[in-house]
Amino acid sequence: xxxxxxxxxxxxxxxxxxxxxxxxxxxxxxxxxxxxxxxxxxxxxxxxxxxxxxxxxxxxxxxxxxxxxxxxxxxxxxxxxxxxxxxxxxxxxxxxxxxxxxxxxxxxxxxxxxxxxxxxxxxxxxxxxxxxxxxxxxxxxxxxxxxxxxxxxxxxxxxxxxxxxxxxxxxxxxxxxxxxxxxxxxxxxxxxxxxxxxxxxxxxxxxxxxxxxxxxx
Amino acid sequence: xxxxxxxxxxxxxxxxxxxxxxxxxxxxxxxxxxxxxxxxxxxxxxxxxxxxxxxxxxxxxxxxxxxxxxxxxxxxxxxxxxxxxxxxxxxxxxxxxxxxxxxxxxxxxxxxxxxxxxxxxxxxxxxxxxxxxxxxxxxxxxxxxxxxxxxxxxxxxxxxxxxxxxxxxxxxxxxxxxxxxxxxxxxxxxxxxxxxxxxxxxxxxxxxxxxxxxxxx
Amino acid sequence: xxxxxxxxxxxxxxxxxxxxxxxxxxxxxxxxxxxxxxxxxxxxxxxxxxxxxxxxxxxxxxxxxxxxxxxxxxxxxxxxxxxxxxxxxxxxxxxxxxxxxxxxxxxxxxxxxxxxxxxxxxxxxxxxxxxxxxxxxxxxxxxxxxxxxxxxxxxxxxxxxxxxxxxxxxxxxxxxxxxxxxxxxxxxxxxxxxxxxxxxxxxxxxxxxxxxxxxxx
Amino acid sequence: xxxxxxxxxxxxxxxxxxxxxxxxxxxxxxxxxxxxxxxxxxxxxxxxxxxxxxxxxxxxxxxxxxxxxxxxxxxxxxxxxxxxxxxxxxxxxxxxxxxxxxxxxxxxxxxxxxxxxxxxxxxxxxxxxxxxxxxxxxxxxxxxxxxxxxxxxxxxxxxxxxxxxxxxxxxxxxxxxxxxxxxxxxxxxxxxxxxxxxxxxxxxxxxxxxxxxxxxx
DNA sequence: AATGAATGAGTTTTCATTCAT
DNA sequence: AATGAATGAAAACTCATTCAT
Numbered sequence: 001x002x003x004x005x006x007x008x009x010x011x012x013x014x015x016x017x018x019x020x021x022x023x024x025x026x027x028x029x030x031x032x033x034x035x036x037x038x039x040x041x042x043x044x045x046x047x048x049x050x051x052x053x054x055x056x057x058x059x060x061x062x063x064x065x066x067x068x069x070x071x072x073x074x075x076x077x078x079x080x081x082x083x084x085x086x087x088x089x090x091x092x093x094x095x096x097x098x099x100x101x102x103x104x105x106x107x108x109x110x111x112x113x114x115x116x117x118x119x120x121x122x123x124x125x126x127x128x129x130x131x132x133x134x135x136x137x138x139x140x141x142x143x144x145x146x147x148x149x150x151x152x153x154x155x156x157x158x159x160x161x162x163x164x165x166x167x168x169x170x171x172x173x174x175x176x177x178x179x180x181x182x183x184x185x186x187x188x189x190x191x192x193x194x195x196x197x198x199x200x201x202x203x204x205x206x207x208x209x210x211x212x213x214x215x216x217x
Numbered sequence: 218x219x220x221x222x223x224x225x226x227x228x229x230x231x232x233x234x235x236x237x238x239x240x241x242x243x244x245x246x247x248x249x250x251x252x253x254x255x256x257x258x259x260x261x262x263x264x265x266x267x268x269x270x271x272x273x274x275x276x277x278x279x280x281x282x283x284x285x286x287x288x289x290x291x292x293x294x295x296x297x298x299x300x301x302x303x304x305x306x307x308x309x310x311x312x313x314x315x316x317x318x319x320x321x322x323x324x325x326x327x328x329x330x331x332x333x334x335x336x337x338x339x340x341x342x343x344x345x346x347x348x349x350x351x352x353x354x355x356x357x358x359x360x361x362x363x364x365x366x367x368x369x370x371x372x373x374x375x376x377x378x379x380x381x382x383x384x385x386x387x388x389x390x391x392x393x394x395x396x397x398x399x400x401x402x403x404x405x406x407x408x409x410x411x412x413x414x415x416x417x418x419x420x421x422x423x424x425x426x427x428x429x430x431x432x433x434x
Numbered sequence: 435x436x437x438x439x440x441x442x443x444x445x446x447x448x449x450x451x452x453x454x455x456x457x458x459x460x461x462x463x464x465x466x467x468x469x470x471x472x473x474x475x476x477x478x479x480x481x482x483x484x485x486x487x488x489x490x491x492x493x494x495x496x497x498x499x500x501x502x503x504x505x506x507x508x509x510x511x512x513x514x515x516x517x518x519x520x521x522x523x524x525x526x527x528x529x530x531x532x533x534x535x536x537x538x539x540x541x542x543x544x545x546x547x548x549x550x551x552x553x554x555x556x557x558x559x560x561x562x563x564x565x566x567x568x569x570x571x572x573x574x575x576x577x578x579x580x581x582x583x584x585x586x587x588x589x590x591x592x593x594x595x596x597x598x599x600x601x602x603x604x605x606x607x608x609x610x611x612x613x614x615x616x617x618x619x620x621x622x623x624x625x626x627x628x629x630x631x632x633x634x635x636x637x638x639x640x641x642x643x644x645x646x647x648x649x650x651x
Numbered sequence: 652x653x654x655x656x657x658x659x660x661x662x663x664x665x666x667x668x669x670x671x672x673x674x675x676x677x678x679x680x681x682x683x684x685x686x687x688x689x690x691x692x693x694x695x696x697x698x699x700x701x702x703x704x705x706x707x708x709x710x711x712x713x714x715x716x717x718x719x720x721x722x723x724x725x726x727x728x729x730x731x732x733x734x735x736x737x738x739x740x741x742x743x744x745x746x747x748x749x750x751x752x753x754x755x756x757x758x759x760x761x762x763x764x765x766x767x768x769x770x771x772x773x774x775x776x777x778x779x780x781x782x783x784x785x786x787x788x789x790x791x792x793x794x795x796x797x798x799x800x801x802x803x804x805x806x807x808x809x810x811x812x813x814x815x816x817x818x819x820x821x822x823x824x825x826x827x828x829x830x831x832x833x834x835x836x837x838x839x840x841x842x843x844x845x846x847x848x849x850x851x852x853x854x855x856x857x858x859x860x861x862x863x864x865x866x867x868x
Numbered sequence: 869a870a871t872g873a874a875t876g877a878g879t880t881t882t883c884a885t886t887c888a889t
Numbered sequence: 890a891a892t893g894a895a896t897g898a899a900a901a902c903t904c905a906t907t908c909a910t
Contacts, residue, residue: 020873038348040257044901054875059902061873123347129406130344131255136406174399175425182395189346189353208392212429237890261884271892273886278890282884454869472782474691478905488871490907495869499905561781563840564774565689570840599862609859612833616825623780623787642826646863671894695880705896710881712894 010121013075023061025051030068035120038127039069073128076121077138089150100163100213105206108180112198115184122188147173165215172213179205227338230292240278242268247285252337255344256286290345293338294355317380317430322423325397329415332401339405364390382432389430396422444555447509457495459485464502469554472561473503507562510555511572534597534647539640542614546632549618556622581607599649606647613639661772664726674712676702681719686771689778690720724779727772728789740801751814751864756857759831763849766835773839798824816866823864830856 010031014024029051033042044065048055062068092107115122129135146152147169155172158164164172183201227248231241246268250259261282265272279285332339346352363369364386372389375381381389400418444465448458463485467476478499482489496502549556563569580586581603589606592598598606617635661682665675680702684693695716699706713719746757766773780786797803798820806823809815815823834852 022874038257040255041348043899045899055901056875056877056903057873060875063902065901127344127347130340130347131258133407136403140403171421175396178395178399179392181398182391186353186357190350204388208429211431211433212425214428216428239891260882262882265893272884272894273892274890276885280885456870472691474689475782477903479903482872489873489905490871491869493906494871497906557781561778564778564781565692567841570837574837605855608833609830612829613826615832616829620787620791624784638822642863645865645867646859648862650862673895694878696878706881707883707896707898708894711896714881716880 010075010118019061022051022053022057026053026058026061026068027071031072031120031124034069034072034127035123039065039124039131069124069128072121072124076118076125077135089154092154100158101206101210103158104176104209105202108176108205108209109198109202111180112184112202115180116187116196116198119188126188143173144170162215165213167213175212176209179209227289227292227335236278239268239270239274243270243275243278243285244288248289248337248341251286251289251344252340256282256341256348286341286345289338290342293335293342294352317375318423318427320375321393321426322419325393325422325426326415326419328397329401329419332397333404333413333415336405343405360390361387379432382430384430392429393426396426444506444509444552453495456485456487456491460487460492460495460502461505465506465554465558468503468506468561469557473499473558473565503558503562506555507559510552510559511569534592535640535644537592538610538643539636542610542639542643543632543636545614546618546636549614550621550630550632553622560622577607578604596649599647601647609646610643613643661726661769670712673702673704673708677704677709677712677719678722682723682771682775685720685723685778686774690716690775690782720775720779723772723775727769727776728786740805744805751809752857752861754809755827755860756853759827759856759860760849760853762831763835763853766831767838767847767849770839777839794824795821813866816864818864826863827860830860 010028014027017024019027026047030042030047033047033050044058045055047068048058051058058068062071092103095103095106125135129139151173152169155164155169159166183205187196227245231244234241236244243264247259247264250264250267261275262272264285265275268275275285279288342352346356368390369386372381372386376383400422404413444462448461451458453461460481464476464481467481467484478492479489481502482492485492492502496505559569563573585607586603589598589603593600617639621630661679665678668675670678677698681693681698684698684701695709696706698719699709702709709719713722746754776786780790802824803820806815806820810817834856838847
């Protein structure tokens, strides 16, 4: 079974899109510059120069500088995150993992890999979240839906079988995310990602979470 | 015993400083605008207008726009965080809390209160962290020192007395922070903070952490 | 007798021309946009989009944006105005109108109809006149020639027969135009032309002019 | 009696305004350039250069390029035209002119002088009228009010005393304006105003209008 | 003939910063 | 200390025009 069959979503997006080579270069270069210097810290002339393209070309396709940002973030928000999450849960269900801690470790490793593979987008995303509270609201709404739906059902199985504490699913997922974030945040925020041992990190995290989320005997 | 005798650090800063009323207004207004619109999204003329001050005055004291940001964040970085942490540990030691979970809850409530009381600075801080990895490095260095020193010693007591799992202090603190952040991040990122029940949140968080960090029998 | 056998000059132009359907669409759309938004206020990409044509096509035939304007105005300046005027005078001469006031009314109604039928071109023309004094000089030269020639001869008949005051032809035509313009200018300048009663307007105007231009007894 | 005590309204505006010398220079230069090259044909950098001022200064005061245009036209529209008209009627009433034709000549000379003294603004105004139909609507509303009010009363006196044909005031004023415009339009539209003999022009115009507007015996 | 991607010079506008008063 | 007019470099964006297909 291939749990993590994610491709770097950006390459996918570019390939699927009907953008010309130059416009793809604009997006690629913008992603790099935005993630390194921030949106406000990057000028359109800088983008044009780095993409080997005239300034006019930058605006021909994306209309405004914010349009470039949208083109970078929309796929993440609209398609990939839900898709990845759905795909991920399906795989989880199909899997035949003996106990909850192993499952957790699997899951966590998968999400960590996803984050590390898409660091740049996630950096840009993080910047945008702070500037633009609408994004977080969107995320909250989607997360709420997922908790009520698939993810909730998924967790319920483990609650029923006595492997998971009977707390609300939202609370459980919150701790899960908090713990994952405590591992990946330093990697994502410090620009050049050095050595990061997903295997060890996920094992540690799963160990902690398995204890914290075990039902009280 | 007064656990949380922190005042909003900004008021403290203003009071201690030898700034004129107009310059204090500049700082106050900048804090509000930066936290709402971001640093780059706020112009100095906007600050001047909102502070009821001439454009020249904005620069008289703080030299540059970045100088205003420093004036806002330095107290957080240099004085208040360490001070608060130190003060906090002292208090922890002096206190006579029966068990680890109660201690945790106390601690977590205290840190949550601190974050919520200083939301604006923390928002600005969060923006800056993403733009400026140096800050995170500074924080990491300080955190490392603290873990080696006071905080490590503090945790050691509980490890020795069999109330805390024998993991490295850094790992323990990481989970602690991750869990706290999972509670406060939505509050801080969504601008208008509504009802947030620190008591309940800290009780929940402590319950989870106490399980996760309990030594294995 | 057909006094006003003018067709909208633009339709004529398009029909006569050897332009492809797409190029005709460019002209039609340009006329509309120029008359609504002005020449400078209309971009070539706007024209292309509105004409359902590629940007390249706009330039294929007309070389430059100014070329489109010329293509729109030249017929007015070169062919239609003189032709219309000549044709008009011929008809006047052939007609057998009993008195000067009736003639005036006929004439005025005819010119008003011409203006109202070709409002868009005249709007564009008016814009161009203000930007480009050469046009007015051209018009002055042509008018002078006409006054010396056909139009002068025409008026002379009525001066000789004691139906028209013995003022220079230029002066008489000036009043005639001023009066006509005082009626049609509001119609042309206010974009959506509402109800305008040519019959009544021309009767009124002729009444006034007949008095003003009657020989003193 | 001083009928025409109009000062060039622009100088007045500049003097009254609280603009700095540089900002006045911007306005003065903009007026000249707009009237020569049109609004769209004049760039803000051109204005800045001609005014001996930085580009920033141009926008400091007037916010946008359109703001400069407003600053030039508002005084004409808001203050000077009504004022001049009111003042003018008062003077007319106070005057003791023996007959209607003399009055007409007086009046026409006055308005012609006004136009020629303010040619530049009027050129800019004329451009704007064509681009912006709102202006003409505003003018129509104001004109209607004036016709119902002062101007109507004024003309009524002459109708009552048998010196003026009993047509609606609006119609009378329309012919008056049409005739004046037929004289001044060529002067205003052809940039460099050459010799123009107001005395002769106004005498001629009054002669024509007096005939056209005389009551039928 | 028609397309539309690409250009690059030019435009309007912003903004941190300076400085004479 | 405070003002606010002035700056000028740089930003975002526009647009007529070209050219390979």
